[in-house]
Amino acid sequence: xxxxxxxxxxxxxxxxxxxxxxxxxxxxxxxxxxxxxxxxxxxxxxxxxxxxxxxxxxxxxxxxxxxxxxxxxxxxxxxxxxxxxxxxxxxxxxxxxxxxxxxxxxxxxxxxxxxxxxxxxxxxxxxxxxxxxxxxxxxxxxxxxxxxxxxxxxxxxxxxxxxxxxxxxxxxxxxxxxxxxxxxxxxxxxxxxxxxxxxxxxxxxxxxxxxxxxxxxxxxxxxxxxxxxxxxxxxxxxxxxxxxxxxxxxxxxxxxxxxxxxxxxxxxxxxxxxxxxxxxxxxxxxxxxxxxxxxxxxxxxxxxxxxxxxxxxxxxxxxxxxxxxxxxxxxxxxxxxxxxxxxxxxxxxxxxxxxxxxxxxxxxxxxxxxxxxxxxxxxxxxxxxxxxxxxxxxxxxxxxxxxxxxxxxxxxxxxxxxxxxxxxxxxxxxxxxxxxxxxxxxxxxxxxxxxxxxxxxxxxxxxxxxxxxxxxxxxxxxxxxxxxxxxxxxxxxxxx
Numbered sequence: 089x090x091x092x093x094x095x096x097x098x099x100x101x102x103x104x105x106x107x108x109x110x111x112x113x114x115x116x117x118x119x120x121x122x123x124x125x126x127x128x129x130x131x132x133x134x135x136x137x138x139x140x141x142x143x144x145x146x147x148x149x150x151x152x153x154x155x156x157x158x159x160x161x162x163x164x165x166x167x168x169x170x171x172x173x174x175x176x177x178x179x180x181x182x183x184x185x186x187x188x189x190x191x192x193x194x195x196x197x198x199x200x201x202x203x204x205x206x207x208x209x210x211x212x213x214x215x216x217x218x219x220x221x222x223x224x225x226x227x228x229x230x231x232x233x234x235x236x237x238x239x240x241x242x243x244x245x246x247x248x249x250x251x252x253x254x255x256x257x258x259x260x261x262x263x264x265x266x267x268x269x270x271x272x273x274x275x276x277x278x279x280x281x282x283x284x285x286x287x288x289x290x291x292x293x294x295x296x297x298x299x300x301x302x303x304x305x306x307x308x309x310x311x312x313x314x315x316x317x318x319x320x321x322x323x324x325x326x327x328x329x330x331x332x333x334x335x336x337x338x339x340x341x342x343x344x345x346x347x348x349x350x351x352x353x354x355x356x357x358x359x360x361x362x363x364x365x366x367x368x369x370x371x372x373x374x375x376x377x378x379x380x381x382x383x384x385x386x387x388x389x390x391x392x393x394x395x396x397x398x399x400x401x402x403x404x405x406x407x408x409x410x411x412x413x414x415x416x417x418x419x420x421x422x423x424x425x426x427x428x429x430x431x432x433x434x435x436x437x438x439x440x441x442x443x444x445x446x447x448x449x450x451x452x453x454x455x456x457x458x459x460x461x462x463x464x465x466x467x468x469x470x471x472x473x474x475x476x477x478x479x480x481x482x483x484x485x486x487x488x489x490x491x492x493x494x495x496x497x498x499x500x501x502x503x504x505x506x507x508x509x510x511x512x513x514x515x516x517x518x519x520x521x522x523x524x525x526x527x528x529x530x531x532x533x534x535x536x537x538x539x540x541x542x543x544x545x546x547x548x549x550x551x552x553x554x555x556x557x558x559x560x561x562x563x564x565x566x567x568x569x570x571x572x573x574x575x576x577x578x579x580x581x582x583x584x
């Protein structure tokens with residue numbers, strides 16, 4: 089009996105020890121999981137530096153190029169973590185894509201856009217923000233570009249950590265401006281260009297929001313509020329998909345394929361019109377077949393917008409990869425050219441190995457750190473469904489075309505997030521309007537209280553204020569960080 093009791097005590101002790109060990113394993117796994125992303129990022133950044141050494145190992149500036157490659161890789165990671173959420177967030181928030189599917193599609197199309205259609209010649213450094221000749225020497229120019237690249241990456245990293253989608257383009261612009269002022273004074277900056285960029289802070293989100301709201305009004309008035317929703321959808325969904333196809337065809341012709349072929353705005357619009365009419369005709373029988381057996385309610389309409397929304401997310405990612413990879417590798421390419429030839433005033437061609445760093449960095453950043461911002465854009469600003477998300481995606485393409493026609497620099501981040509805000513504020517206005525109409529027959533109905541707005545996820549004011557604040561301070565913050573880094577490099581390096 090005593091032996092049995094002793095054995096039981098030993099077993100109980102063993103069970104407690106095993107339970108402790110099990111809890112220890114769980115705690116170790118939880119502690120180790122947050123380190124996976126930074127660990128993989130560090131390995132990728134190191135590999136980028138090693139790749140640069142392989143290409144420039146025999147030159148005197150090989151170490152400088154390697155450091156710049158590491159900074160370019162770091163910036164690319166941050167672009168993937170922050171910027172790509174704008175393309176995928178609405179589709180994920182509308183449940184048209186799972187998080188995993190969204191990341192997989194974005195990785196493929198961002199990389200394809202960067203490698204196939206990206207890397208066009210950077211005719212002026214960072215879109216003409218500074219005059220390279222004001223730098224005086226190639227060495228000073230290289231330090232300025234390194235300071236700009238590091239400051240932009242640090243700012244985007246901070247914004248991602250806070251949960252604010254910011255413009256990586258504006259971050260690079262601010263970094264280049266700050267380093268240019270630190271190196272050569274205020275006269276080095278192209279202030280008319282900076283004025284246009286400042287104007288885009290307002291124009292991009294407002295235009296994106298208005299266009300998204302306009303299309304949501306069209307969908308509500310022509311489909312959702314109709315007695316026979318399915319019949320209305322059979323008429324209007326092919327038209328809407330045709331408009332989307334035409335807008336994206338023009339968008340890709342203007343922005344995504346400029347490395348392969350140069351297309352002016354008029355030609356791009358004509359291409360878009362032809363593609364739009366073709367897709368409209370193709371979609372008529374498809375939507376008719378897809379709508380057979382659907383119930384006459386709003387939930388049924390979501391099915392008809394699912395595939396167009398997925399396609400739009402993929403196309404936005406392709407165009408984004410073609411365009412915004414230059415934010416990561418443009419200054420890096422300038423450093424490579426200045427280091428290898430000493431010429432820092434000519435147009436800068438981006439080498440293929442530099443493009444690979446940008447493409448893979450964006451993909452890794454999205455995969456490792458992107459879900460946080462995807463959730464923010466997709467579900468935490470306002471509640472999205474496929475129809476609302478479709479309006480956001482369509483507004484992004486149309487706004488870029490309108491901005492190109494007006495000659496205005498715009499931010500894809502500001503447009504997409506502005507579209508989400510536009511959809512949310514339109515929903516608030518429309519809800520209040522319907523309540524006012526209902527009061528005529530039901531006088532006891534009242535407007536939504538702040539608590540009701542939060543519950544219904546119309547527009548969350550706290551996120552709105554955080555994002556707007558981050559947008560406003562992006563350029564000056566990146567500029568100040570860049571100037572500080574440049575002065576530190578000059579001081580520590582003894583460069584005059």
